[in-house]
Amino acid sequence: MNINKYPEIVPGRKFLKEFYVGIMLWVVGRALQVAAKVDKEVKAELAKLPNNFTLRMMVAPEKAFPLFFYAKLLPSFVTDIGLLPYGIQMFLHKDKEGNIKYIGADPKGKKADLSVIFTSIEAAWLVLSFQESTATAYMHGRFVVEGDLPHSLTFVRALDIVEVFLLPKIISGLAVKRYPKWSEMSLMRKFWKRIVIYIRAFTIG
């Protein structure tokens, strides 16, 4: 039997989806950092997390998603500021004083208390391109949670509010479990916070 007739196959990569997921995780991380400063509801939600708490969002398997090439050229104190997307991970840290900070995508030297792990790049794509809401995606097994489940729910609630701020209703309606009524979130608050979060997320943080 000629085994060379059946060659070994090393599957390729989905670069476009990788890049999209990387960007989205960066935007979400930066937006959460800003929203925790400018919005009372997000701040109150994230206050439920213990201090000195690190949250990680990533896509499995970790080895398949190294840092972007330019992230490897920079020292870690620069990448940890998170001014650019550096990889397919997101670290969010709540420090001793209770401040929420996006601390980049490099797992080196960071110990996560809560990990939200997408089972594949396709699963991350489905969630982050808003084809499936967070709740539906969890039901479909698109991601697993390592850590305290109530903390992950706190994170999801904060994330839902941020998504409502950042995205138009037609898109965020797909991403969140229930879109808030006008009485729960006024148009003024929504649009003002949208502007502030976008500006600060891409500038001073």
Place this chain on the structure above:
Amino acid sequence: MHIPDHYEFLNHSKIISGKCALETIPAELGGYDAQKPLVIALKSVVERGLKKKFIKTFSNSMVVLGGIYDEVREYAGISLAQDAAILFKARGCDSIIALGCGPAVDLAKAVNVLVSEKIDNLSAHYEGAAIKGPLKPLIVVTAGRSNGREAANALVVDNRELVSDFLCPDVFIIDPRMTPGSCGESVAESGATAMAQAFAVLTDRGINPMTAAVAHPAMSYLAEYLAKGVKRPKNRQASVALANASVMASAAYSNSRPGMANLLAGELAEATGISAGRFERIILPSVIAAMLKKKAWIEDDLYLAAAGIDGYAATPAGERTQRGLEVSLNIVGGLKKVLPVSLSEMKVQKHFLEKAAKAAAAKSGKRFTEAECASVLAQAWDAAGKVK
């Protein structure tokens, strides 16, 4: 509901069904500490261009495919299994994926026995030697024509059957990208097999709560989607429902006693080399007609599963058995446009019928007599026009 004095039920397989189910394979393999599977694929599945889609789903996964052995056509033989086992060893694989149903799954199970037990052939196991322990992880991606043995604890290679609880696949992947059938005929054959199995489970006097629970949705899916799936083989919703029905019926049937239609179809398939699904389509209406004539007692579950809760609730309790049989007859009758309806139409030699009746009666454990089997076959011989 009837409570059996004793029953056993084994269903080892995990079923992952739905959108992006294929993308879960690397994670499932990871759970078994495996990352280099050998893929055993049906030639017909590869020819339909599903290989490319399948490989693409492993992107960014760190899983390396040890090779795609795509020599499986309609028949699983030991020489093919030996070739695939050589490939498995040469590439240092640690798991097996069967891409396709029927012979691909039989062959994958055979290869799994060869490589896990470190043997060259299955003769020792055919003679009664037990499989010593758990085999390598086996994942089945359903596609193509089913033979009803996929979820079972058995394999058939060179027309010889080997049974062991270790032969159950570990994971079933039912993905809408893979399930659409190539033609209505192939869907109808798979559907007829699943129908015969689900019917056998739900009409068996030894039915237990677990087999009933698994066969019930299989029958419901068949009642709702079989006609649609045969008419539109590419319909994703129908194909996923029918693939689920096949797996469920197969799992329930492997824990149940074989029905008359299954036994007779199996014997005729072995004698003629034609797929059992075609014979099941022909024989099942005759079996149902015989049951209707005999006013045989069966559980209400059949009618509940086939007609749904509304039809069930609207029917007086005393009529449910008969209505269940009538609805089943209608479901099988829906396949008459794509599959032959009589044995004479298939040009089966008559001397096979006697042998089949005798062998089926012997295998039934005294549940059916040879005369009953022969009578059903005689009716199936010229059933054309009699089936609804």
